[in-house]
Amino acid sequence: MAQEQYPDAALASQPAEPRAARSIKKSGVLWGEFAIKSWLASCSFISIVTTAAIVILLLSETLNFFESVSPREFFFGTTWTPLFEPSSFGVLPLVWGTLIVTIGAALIAIPTGLASAIYLSEYASDRMRSIIKPVLELLAGIPTVVYGYFALTFVTPVLRNVFPDIQVFNALSAAIVVGIMVLPMVATMSDNALRAVPVSLRQGAYALGATSYEVTTRVVVPAGLSGVMASFLLAISRAIGETMAVTLAAGQTPNMSLTMFESIQTMTSYIVQVSLGDTPSGGVAYQTLFAVATLLFAITLVINIISQMILNRFREVYE
Amino acid sequence: MSQFPDSTLAEQNLQMSKKSVLELRNVNIFYSDNQAVNDVSFNIRRNKITAIIGPSGCGKSTLLRSLNRMNDFVDGARVEGELIFGNENLYGKEVDAVEVRRRIGMVFQKPNPFPKSIYNNISWGPLINGFNGSTDELVERSLKQAALWEEVKDRLHESALNLSGGQQQRLCIARALAMEPEVLLMDEPCSALDPISTARIEDLLFELKSSYTIVIVTHNMQQAARISDYTAFMEMGDLIEFNVTKKIFTRPAMKRTEEYVTGRFG
Numbered sequence: 001m002a003q004e005q006y007p008d009a010a011l012a013s014q015p016a017e018p019r020a021a022r023s024i025k026k027s028g029v030l031w032g033e034f035a036i037k038s039w040l041a042s043c044s045f046i047s048i049v050t051t052a053a054i055v056i057l058l059l060s061e062t063l064n065f066f067e068s069v070s071p072r073e074f075f076f077g078t079t080w081t082p083l084f085e086p087s088s089f090g091v092l093p094l095v096w097g098t099l100i101v102t103i104g105a106a107l108i109a110i111p112t113g114l115a116s117a118i119y120l121s122e123y124a125s126d127r128m129r130s131i132i133k134p135v136l137e138l139l140a141g142i143p144t145v146v147y148g149y150f151a152l153t154f155v156t157p158v159l160r161n162v163f164p165d166i167q168v169f170n171a172l173s174a175a176i177v178v179g180i181m182v183l184p185m186v187a188t189m190s191d192n193a194l195r196a197v198p199v200s201l202r203q204g205a206y207a208l209g210a211t212s213y214e215v216t217t218r219v220v221v222p223a224g225l226s227g228v229m230a231s232f233l234l235a236i237s238r239a240i241g242e243t244m245a246v247t248l249a250a251g252q253t254p255n256m257s258l259t260m261f262e263s264i265q266t267m268t269s270y271i272v273q274v275s276l277g278d279t280p281s282g283g284v285a286y287q288t289l290f291a292v293a294t295l296l297f298a299i300t301l302v303i304n305i306i307s308q309m310i311l312n313r314f315r316e317v318y319e
Numbered sequence: 320m321s322q323f324p325d326s327t328l329a330e331q332n333l334q335m336s337k338k339s340v341l342e343l344r345n346v347n348i349f350y351s352d353n354q355a356v357n358d359v360s361f362n363i364r365r366n367k368i369t370a371i372i373g374p375s376g377c378g379k380s381t382l383l384r385s386l387n388r389m390n391d392f393v394d395g396a397r398v399e400g401e402l403i404f405g406n407e408n409l410y411g412k413e414v415d416a417v418e419v420r421r422r423i424g425m426v427f428q429k430p431n432p433f434p435k436s437i438y439n440n441i442s443w444g445p446l447i448n449g450f451n452g453s454t455d456e457l458v459e460r461s462l463k464q465a466a467l468w469e470e471v472k473d474r475l476h477e478s479a480l481n482l483s484g485g486q487q488q489r490l491c492i493a494r495a496l497a498m499e500p501e502v503l504l505m506d507e508p509c510s511a512l513d514p515i516s517t518a519r520i521e522d523l524l525f526e527l528k529s530s531y532t533i534v535i536v537t538h539n540m541q542q543a544a545r546i547s548d549y550t551a552f553m554e555m556g557d558l559i560e561f562n563v564t565k566k567i568f569t570r571p572a573m574k575r576t577e578e579y580v581t582g583r584f585g
Binding site: 126198200201202203204205206207208209210211214218219222223 | 387425435
């Protein structure tokens with residue numbers, strides 16, 4: 001009875017024809033697989049080994065440095081003159097130099113970058129976007145030494161017209177060009193974060209009678225906040241580590257002045273100064289290089305950890 | 320096409336203007352060069368459920384989205400003809416699209432709660448639009464209207480994303496109701512839901528009918544037959560037939576309608 005109703009079922013219950021007999025056992029060691037896997041693994045180990053080597057080198061040289069100079073003097077001293085007599089090893093002027101350049105750059109790059117990102121993702125037409133995006137990428141691709149030169153030959157002269165008493169090398173000019181330099185990073189990363197927010201959320205908000213501005217500020221930016229914050233922190237990290245432009249624009253004068261009109265020296269510019277080769281290797285002056293580099297590394301690491309914590313806390317998951 | 324064969328045109332118009340919330344007159348909708356909706360005219364009655372049915376790509380969602388200007392966000396979308404809402408054309412030059420959406424709410428195919436708490440999902444719309452009453456009462460009332468209150472009253476400040484799909488969709492309905500819209504548009508609101516959640520939402524629509532006008536797009540003909548008072552059948556951008564639901568499903572005037580509702584195509 002059942003077979004009459006479902007003729008296919010009768011067919012299906014017949015045993016399938018046996019296929020050509022072929023074992024499914026391994027036919028031997030797969031040497032090609034093994035070689036490729038080993039090669040890929042060794043490539044990825046290169047970065048681990050390099051990182052470990054750098055950290056070990058930095059730490060060991062830094063420990064040597066602290067045999068000659070007390071940590072107390074290094075961390076709390078306010079005079080940095082390691083290269084000439086009487087030598088003094090207070091790193092605070094370098095940290096201060098880095099700090100004001102970074103803060104200045106962040107004040108420029110974060111609001112402008114976020115505003116650009118909001119414009120690009122929420123307001124710009126596709127045509128506008130197709131013009132602005134490549135220009136931003138171009139801005140990001142300019143070598144940093146060009147930014148330094150730009151600061152020295154364009155930004156500083158302009159600033160001197162406005163503030164006649166500004167020095168040739170000054171922190172303000174450096175902060176401005178570093179701000180311009182990291183702006184594309186904030187804009188592009190934030191734009192990506194905002195565009196990743198599902199269209200359905202925007203539609204839901206518009207359907208409740210929200211204006212574009214309300215949709216953007218109350219729904220889209222909060223939903224994309226983790227990516228936006230990440231872009232800020234990466235930009236700050238990048239500004240702290242920025243070397244060439246700052247060295248050219250801000251000069252080489254360790255200084256704790258509150259004004260941005262004077263020459264300062266950042267941690268990175270100091271490393272450039274010593275690396276240029278006038279300092280004999282092996283001495284305490286040379287070891288300062290590693291102490292400053294370790295400090296720089298530690299600061300960046302701490303920022304990255306903080307950024308991770310902020311990301312986890314502020315994250316608004318939308319799926 | 321004859322919508323009301325029993326009455327004269329003049330009578331129809333008179334009757335409709337009293338009972339209708341929205342009047343569609345010769346509506347054409349284009350996406351760039353493609354025409355998605357061709358010369359559609361019908362009226363949406365107050366405190367009734369109007370269903371728009373038809374095969375995929377027939378223009379029913381496009382038509383629905385034109386009713387609260389959600390097509391404004393689609394590049395190249397253009398609406399011609401008149402959509403009369405309270406004596407004004409929705410697409411008139413001086414019309415504020417934001418105000419239109421305050422008065423004509425929408426629930427989408429896929430639940431799209433904001434990544435905020437249940438409470439803030441409800442209060443968000445009214446607050447940005449200047450609501451200054453008690454948000455506690457508003458949230459409770461809206462959730463009760465959407466038959467969600469009992470399930471969530473103890474966790475109003477938890478993320479809306481922890482709710483099930485059916486609960487999220489009812490939250491989206493509650494969110495739309497909190498704005499007290501004159502018309503509620505629903506774009507296949509049950510297509511992403513299981514049968515039990517679907518049944519709950521259908522029950523809910525019955526209850527909402529007394530205070531709201533609902534237009535629902537649905538793929539599911541049984542659903543249209545169960546819940547709606549009027550049905551518009553569309554195919555290839557044309558309105559094939561518009562009538563009371565009972566007629567559409569029992570004695571349709573058009574052969575095409577009959578074929579569709581009896582499941583012969585679509």
